[in-house]
Amino acid sequence: MRAVHFCESCGRVQPPAPVDYFAFFGLPKKLNIDTAALDRDFYDLSRKLHPDINARAGGQEQEWSLQQSSMLNDAHRTLKNPIRRTQYLLKLEGVELEEQSKTATEQARSTGQAKKQIVPPDLLEEVFELNVQLEEMRGLKKLGEDDPALIEEIGRQKLELEEKNDALLQELHKYWKPWDALIDRELSGQPVSEDERRQVRDNMVDVLNRHNYIRNLLRDVSEALEN
Amino acid sequence: MASDRIVGIDLGTTNSLVAFMHGEGPVVIPGEDGSNLLPSVVALDEKNQPVVGNAARNALIETPELAVYSIKRLMGRGVEDVQEELKLFPFQLAKDLQPGEVLRIQLGHKTFTPPEISALILRQLKRNAERYFGSPVKEAVITVPAYFNDAQRQATKDAGRIAGLEVLRLVNEPTAAALAYGLDKKQNGIVAVYDLGGGTFDISILKLHDGIFEVIATNGDTHLGGDDIDNLLIAIALTDIQGDLGLDVRRNAEVVQAIRKAVIEAKIALSSQPSATLDVELPQGKRYLREITREQFEQLIQPIIDRTMGPCKQALKDAGLKPGQIDEVVLVGGSTRIPKVRAIVKDLFQREPHTGLNPDEVVALGAAIQANILGGGSQATESMLLLDVTPLSLGIEVAGGVTDKIILRNSTIPASARQFYTTQIDGQANVAIHVLQGERELAKDCRSLARFDLKGVPPMAAGMARIEVKFLIDANGILSVSAREQRSGKEAEIQVQPSYGLTDSQVESMILDSFDSAEEDFRQRQVIEARNEAETILAALGKGKKSAAWAVLTKPEKKNIEKLEKRLIDVRLENDYQRIRKAIDELNRGTMRLAELMMDSAVSTALKGKNMDEADMGEGPAIPHPVAKAEFE
Numbered sequence: 001m002r003a004v005h006f007c008e009s010c011g012r013v014q015p016p017a018p019v020d021y022f023a024f025f026g027l028p029k030k031l032n033i034d035t036a037a038l039d040r041d042f043y044d045l046s047r048k049l050h051p052d053i054n055a056r057a058g059g060q061e062q063e064w065s066l067q068q069s070s071m072l073n074d075a076h077r078t079l080k081n082p083i084r085r086t087q088y089l090l091k092l093e094g095v096e097l098e099e100q101s102k103t104a105t106e107q108a109r110s111t112g113q114a115k116k117q118i119v120p121p122d123l124l125e126e127v128f129e130l131n132v133q134l135e136e137m138r139g140l141k142k143l144g145e146d147d148p149a150l151i152e153e154i155g156r157q158k159l160e161l162e163e164k165n166d167a168l169l170q171e172l173h174k175y176w177k178p179w180d181a182l183i184d185r186e187l188s189g190q191p192v193s194e195d196e197r198r199q200v201r202d203n204m205v206d207v208l209n210r211h212n213y214i215r216n217l218l219r220d221v222s223e224a225l226e227n
Numbered sequence: 228m229a230s231d232r233i234v235g236i237d238l239g240t241t242n243s244l245v246a247f248m249h250g251e252g253p254v255v256i257p258g259e260d261g262s263n264l265l266p267s268v269v270a271l272d273e274k275n276q277p278v279v280g281n282a283a284r285n286a287l288i289e290t291p292e293l294a295v296y297s298i299k300r301l302m303g304r305g306v307e308d309v310q311e312e313l314k315l316f317p318f319q320l321a322k323d324l325q326p327g328e329v330l331r332i333q334l335g336h337k338t339f340t341p342p343e344i345s346a347l348i349l350r351q352l353k354r355n356a357e358r359y360f361g362s363p364v365k366e367a368v369i370t371v372p373a374y375f376n377d378a379q380r381q382a383t384k385d386a387g388r389i390a391g392l393e394v395l396r397l398v399n400e401p402t403a404a405a406l407a408y409g410l411d412k413k414q415n416g417i418v419a420v421y422d423l424g425g426g427t428f429d430i431s432i433l434k435l436h437d438g439i440f441e442v443i444a445t446n447g448d449t450h451l452g453g454d455d456i457d458n459l460l461i462a463i464a465l466t467d468i469q470g471d472l473g474l475d476v477r478r479n480a481e482v483v484q485a486i487r488k489a490v491i492e493a494k495i496a497l498s499s500q501p502s503a504t505l506d507v508e509l510p511q512g513k514r515y516l517r518e519i520t521r522e523q524f525e526q527l528i529q530p531i532i533d534r535t536m537g538p539c540k541q542a543l544k545d546a547g548l549k550p551g552q553i554d555e556v557v558l559v560g561g562s563t564r565i566p567k568v569r570a571i572v573k574d575l576f577q578r579e580p581h582t583g584l585n586p587d588e589v590v591a592l593g594a595a596i597q598a599n600i601l602g603g604g605s606q607a608t609e610s611m612l613l614l615d616v617t618p619l620s621l622g623i624e625v626a627g628g629v630t631d632k633i634i635l636r637n638s639t640i641p642a643s644a645r646q647f648y649t650t651q652i653d654g655q656a657n658v659a660i661h662v663l664q665g666e667r668e669l670a671k672d673c674r675s676l677a678r679f680d681l682k683g684v685p686p687m688a689a690g691m692a693r694i695e696v697k698f699l700i701d702a703n704g705i706l707s708v709s710a711r712e713q714r715s716g717k718e719a720e721i722q723v724q725p726s727y728g729l730t731d732s733q734v735e736s737m738i739l740d741s742f743d744s745a746e747e748d749f750r751q752r753q754v755i756e757a758r759n760e761a762e763t764i765l766a767a768l769g770k771g772k773k774s775a776a777w778a779v780l781t782k783p784e785k786k787n788i789e790k791l792e793k794r795l796i797d798v799r800l801e802n803d804y805q806r807i808r809k810a811i812d813e814l815n816r817g818t819m820r821l822a823e824l825m826m827d828s829a830v831s832t833a834l835k836g837k838n839m840d841e842a843d844m845g846e847g848p849a850i851p852h853p854v855a856k857a858e859f860e
Contacts, residue, residue, distance in 0.1 A: 043439055047612055051641065051702045055395060055601040070641035070699055077638060 005068055006048055013054055013065045020092055021075035029089060030183050031176035035080055042076045083211065086172060086204055089179075095201055098209050120210045127217065130157055134224050151225065158221050161214050168211045175203045233366045233395060233602045234356050235403075235594025238345060238383065240299040240452060241425030241561065243267050244591035245352040245367075251607045252410065253595035255588050256359045258351075264587060265355070267425075269347050270294035271335050279351040288488065291317060291480035293335045297454055298348075300426050301330055301341040302386075303379030305727045311450070315458045317480060329729055342382050342729065343737055346389035353390060367392045368598040370590050371704075372427040373399035374447030374618050376664050377676050378727040380705050385729050389737045395601050397703040400424070401431035402442055402615050403593025404559045407584060409435050410596055410607065416554035417443075419542075421572050421580070422590075423535065424560040426452040430539045432546045432553070438610035444545035444637045445618045446538035453494075453562040456528050460490040463527070464505060464515065472513050482509060497524050498564045525567045532568055539575060545637050556580040559589055614639055617700050624661040624670040633698060636666065640700050648694040654686040658694060658719075662706065681710045681719040694719065750804065757807040761799040764814060768792060776824035784820065791817045 006013050022029050025041055047053065049072055054065040078084045087097060098118060119127050133154050140146055179200045182192050235253065237244045242264040246255045255263040258280065270278050270286035271293045278286065286294040300312050309330065312318060321331035321338040331338040349369075356364045369392075371383050380397055387394035401420035408418065415436045422429040429447035433440055464486050469475050476482040486507050493503040497519065507515040543550060556576045562568060563586050572580050584592075599608050616637045622630035623646065633644040648658050658681040665673030684692055693713040700706050710719040729737075768788070771777060777785070795810040 043437075046439070046614060050612055050614070052396070052597075052600055052613060056603050066641055066699070066701060067643075069702075070643040073639040073642050074644075077642075 005045060011048070013049060013057065013061050013068060015064050016067045016071055021078050021088060024071060024075045025079065027079075028183055028187060029092065030180040031086060031089060032180055033079065033085070038076065038079060042072065045072050082169065082172065083208070086176075087208060090201060090205060090208070093197070093201060095205055097205065097212060118209075120213055123210070123213070126157070126161075130154070130217070130221070133157070134221065137224060154221065154225065158218060158225075161218055161221075165211055165214045165218070168207055168214070172204060172207045172211070175200060175207070179204070232356075232360055232362070232364060233368065233598040234352075234364055235591055235596070235598040236349065236352055236367050236369045237400070237403075237588075237591035237594060238299070238349065238369055238371075238386070239267055239424060239590075240297050240427065240454065241267055242587065243348050243352060244588060245356050246588075246591040246595035247356070248595050248599035248605065248608070250605075253407065253592040253599075255591055256352075256356050258355050259358070265348065265351060266296075267298065267348055268294060268296045269298070269334075269344050271337065275335065275337070277347045279348055288481060288484045291484050292319070295332060295334060295344060297426055298332075298341050298344040300450075300454075301332070302345065303376065303382040303727055304330065304341075306330060308727075316454075317483070329727070329733070340729065340737075342386040342389060342734075345383070345386035346737070349386055349390035349392060353392060365391070365393060366395050366598075368396045368398055368594045368601065369394050370398050370400045370403050370594050372422075372424070372447060372449055373401050373429040373431050373442075373445045373615075374427065374449050375704075376449075376619055376674055377704070377706050378674075379449070380703060381728050384703070384705070385734045388734055391738070394703075396597060397705075398594055398597050398613070399429070399431065399442075399445070399615055399618075399704075400590045401429045401445065401559065402433070402440065402613060403591075403597060404557055404584075404589045405431070405433050405435070405440050406593035406596045406611070406613065407589045408555075408557050408581070409438075409440060410611070411584065412555075417548065417552060418555045418557060419539075419553045419576060420557045420559060421535070421539070421563065422447075422559035423562040423568060424452050425562070426450075426454050428452060428535050428538065430535070430542045432542055432548065439612050439614060441614040441639075442616045442637075443548075444542045445616060446542040446545070447618070448534060448538055451531070451534055453560070455531050456494060456562065456565075457487060457490050459527060459531065460494065460519075461486055464490065464507070464517070467517060468509065468515050472509065472515070474509060474511070474513065476509065479510065482507070486515070493519060494524070494565075497521050498566060521566075528565075528567065532565075532571055536571070536575065550576050553578070557584070557589075558582055559586050561587055615702070615704070616640060617642060617704055619664040619674075620666055621676075621698065621700065621706065622663045622665070622670075622673060624663060628670050629668060630663055630665070630670050630673050634700060638700075640704060641702055643697060643699045646696050646698070648681075648692075648696060649690050650684060650687065650692045651689055653689045655689065655692075656684050656686065657682050658684060660696065660708075662698070662708075676706065679708050679721050681721055683717065683719055684712055685715045685717055687714070753804040754802055754807070757804045757811065758799050761795055761807055761811055764811060765792065765795065768814070768818060771818070771821055771825060774825055774828070776821055776828055779824055780821060788814075788817050788821065 025038065027033060046069070049065055049068045051062060051065050051069060054062055057065070078088045090097070133150060137147070137150055137154065140150075182196060182200060186192050232247060234256070235246045237246075244255055244263060244265065246253050257263050258265055260281065262281070265280045266284045268280065268283040268287060270283035270290070272278050272286075283294055284296075287296060295318065297316060300316065301309055301318065306320070306324065306326070309318070313320070319333040321333050323338075324331055329340055331340050332344070349367075353364050353367075367387060369383055369387055371380055375383070383397060384394050401422045404420050404422065405418055418433050418435055420429070420431045420433065422431075427447065427449045428451040429445065431445040432443045434443055435441075461483065465477055465483075486505075489505045489507050493505050496503040500521075502518055502520045505515060505517045505519065509515055553576050556572060556578060558569070558572065558580045563572075563580075569580060569582075596608060596611070597613065599605055600611055600613075604611070617634065617640050618636060620632045620636045621634040621644070622632045625631045633646060634642050648660070650658065660679040660681065661670070662676045662679065663670055663673035664676050667673050681694060681696070684694065691714070694710055695713055696708060696710045698706060698708055708721055710721055711717065712719060780788075791810070791814040795807075795814050798806050798810045801807065
């Protein structure tokens, strides 16, 4: 189940296996994971795979250790964060979020504009209003002026959006349980239909798209407020 | 084995040091003058030979056009980036510098790239270490500011190579300091390292647990340091001199350097005294005399010190920590001796900073510890491991001049990312990728790292090729790129055009050019010693062949010995000390029985009443037995 990183008897680093991040840690593709155990595993593996520890090994082993430890770090970074973990799992399932989709990339390439995300319908009004306020603030700044009340209002909206995102994260957690249940069924030998998988996936995709949109918007607002 | 020693080097803006792990703890190796610090100053003497350190520092005042300091400020930078430095420092760019060429500075009639100047400093440290050990030093760990970008790191590695050192690892300075602190204290907790050096500022936040030194976040400013404080004071002095004494000495390099020396002395004095005096001799028999109080000094430098707060706050934010959650603050760099600096650090982190370690030496000591870990470790370091991060996000320029971040800042390294590319035109054989470092959205606001040209894409219809490009940031924080077209499985050939660096062949040529005469002296001495030993053995063998013991040997034994004797005679006039050594060892082995027989006969003769002198041992030393203690120095 777990990728073999090093030889059990002599301890030498092995060439990296082409596995996904879950398999790298010997975990099933479930979304609820024990992050404390993940960290412990990460540190244990780091002590053995890190290039510093293998600096006296032969050239081939050093190369493998470099690849293994970059995989270890990438896997840990991805699985530790709930959003990245979910996004990664969806990617393994062949699902791409709006930002990353091929269509968005191609459109960006052809129009020469930055990749755009579709505004979630329930946020249309808020987003519109916020953009107007940001424009106003930028305009004032160019004239060397500022409006404290406006800045305060934008700050308040920022907090509201942050709260919204926290709520979305909670919602995402809720969809982990049915997904994990599907995986458990699979592992015990029972078949799971593509429809069932898609249903749970679609819910998570929807939440993530909205979460990412708000996250990007928050980033723009923060940048505008700081400048 | 002595020749396996890996040293740790702090290649600093103002001072450089070399250290190694001595038993339980690291130790700085002093120079010939007994000083632990080697000023990072390089000058050309009257014979146009490079001089490094205190001698070069004197040259700064006497022959400023032949000396250079703070070269670290130019490492990995292009002509456009250094315009600010040129205004504040007396760097003379090479007169024949072409646009797009790697930076070169003028020293007298010669020009040097920054890595070549740094290599001269490294070579001096290398010699100091070799003199201390009595054996060659070939491998080193060199520290860099955590906030150094890819080009700056590569330039440092290049400097090592030019100096004849294999750079096993580049370690971030704050992380090295944390290692020295951690080895000393052996406690778990969250440590912030505030490193204000001569030219760069770094703040790193680490989690120390069970020997693991894990960097959580790092930030900094590679244009901020003690030099900026000096320049501020120099500017004030110049203005004073013009206003009060009517002299414009801005263009007088000797006077400016004399002012700089006075300013630095005053700055240092003000850390322990309430006031200091600037006293500089000027042309036309005039004199500049000015008293500065600590209050005045603190007021002047406030804006510079304030600039360190932004990176500190960002690092805390990235780490998801409040200042109060930091368990210990470690100060690094000479500039942290300034009381005002200590005060704002205490203010931000709400605790007294840890000052138990020498802020000038702590980075070199940490580098020595890392060198020890890389060399296989020892009891003191056996459970220690560094997990560092990349300080800047890595991105690719995509349509619209926007940066697409593929590896985020503060990602643990080694780190990698994969991107897929395809072709736009039928039969397109190349794909160009522009890689950047930085946090901004637009490519033009980020730092151009390199342009990669993927060549040899098999001819296909547009959009059919599926090129997987893998970006890997290694443990040094340096990027490498590999690419493969997935349908054909063909590895694409990657041509790297570093934006500010030397190509491999340029570095190679510099290694050949900069021939180390001291190293040559050392090699020559080894050859001479080996030859002397060879002469001794051959003379002894000559006597041995006339002895009674020789007659006892079998014919094959005699033939073998004579073969090895001839080999040594042939080899000893070569310049390769290792070949001479090998021939000596083989002859020793081959004559072991002869030596034993001669010894026996001497003993039995003595027992018969004759003393050892009269016994047929011949004069001079017996043929040395291989396991006898070597008697050369």
